Structures are given as structure tokens and as C-alpha cells.
Amino acid sequence: GENVEQHPSTLSVQEGDSAVIKCTYSDSASNYFPWYKQELGKRPQLIIDIRSNVGEKKDQRIAVTLNKTAKHFSLHITETQPEDSAVYFCAASITGFQKLVFGTGTRLLVSP
């Protein structure tokens, strides 16, 4: 089955810096890659997703890139702010299948 690895497990940046979180997946049939943000004590919330027919997607300060050949995808956050501090999860799934497999999470700390 699908396996998703996520790195780094923790990431500390200064306010205004960029942050990059990387994930690799094992099943080449995976074609949907969402990213979730989870603040302390809260539920995971979808922040951006990408489908395999697209190489990059942006939404204001966040962007996701996908390299299907290498089977990895990344989350990029520019101009980080303290409110970006949270745990971020990547995930992967295959069209027509219910299972969404998550990475183990990255704790991002943005210091003022």
C-alpha cells in the first residue's frame, strides 16, 4: 500500500523567512496530494491540494509543487508569520479509492 514520508519533523524559522516541507510517496498511482494544517488542540484543516495533472499550485503565501517522476511533493510558505506556527501534514490518495494516507507531520515554529 501507499506510504508517505515527511521531512523535517520540526522546522524553526524567523518571521519573514520561507519554509519548505517535503514529502515522498511510494505508489506511483497516487494522484491527489492535499496538505493540512493543525493548530494546537484543533482539528486538521485543508489548506491546499494538488492533482497529478498539475505541477504547481499557489494560494497567496503558500504553494505546493509536485514531481511525479521523483514521487515527491513539497509545501512552500513564504513571508512566514507567527500564526503559521502549527503542525503540517501531507497526504496522498488514488482516484477511486477512499484511503487517504498521511505523513507523520512537521511542526513549524515561526519566531517573531
Added chain:
Amino acid sequence: NAGVTQTPKFQVLKTGQSMTLQCAQDMNHEYMSWYRQDPGMGLRLIHYSVGAGITDQGEVPNGYNVSRSTTEDFPLRLLSAAPSQTSVYFCASRTGQVNYGYTFGSGTRLTVV
């Protein structure tokens, strides 16, 4: 829309007790799933359903049962609680349309002593 509603928010069980975690959604979503979240292990799929009357096992199904008698409700039953089931449990739902993200409930924090 209330979204995905989970009850209770907190629960303490003794080893061997049984209980049901409730999950309901009012978005007419076909797909519903239960995940458990443990430190350093991300979200692991317990059971899922693609519609009323249809359920299947995820990565960590042992010790849990589910049923889906209606589109709205997807309860998770712990048969005989064990300390290893201490975790935060999230229910999630999504539309059956291709490749849309899940909406999560607020979670149930379960402690088994």
C-alpha cells in the same frame, strides 16, 4: 451547516470497558472515515465508509467496529478498551466527487486507564 460533529470531546475509560464514539455530518457526504492521532505517528486510518451500508478496514482496525446505517452517521465502537487505544480520534467526511479534501470533526480525546 454544523459540518462534522463528534461526541464526546473527552472520555476516560477503564481497561475492558466498551463505548461508542459518535460522528455525524450534515453535508450529505458519501465518504466518511475514522482516524486516530498519536504523537509522532500522524493520522492513521481505522475504518472508512463509501456510503450507507458499506464499510471497510483501514491501517489499524483491530479493536474497533463501525457501521453506517445512514449517510449522516458513522459511529466507532471500542469493543474492549485497552491502554494502547489511548489517542485522539478524528472523524472526517468528504463528497464522493473525485479528489476533494476531507472535512474533520473536532476530535475525541480518549484515555484508557
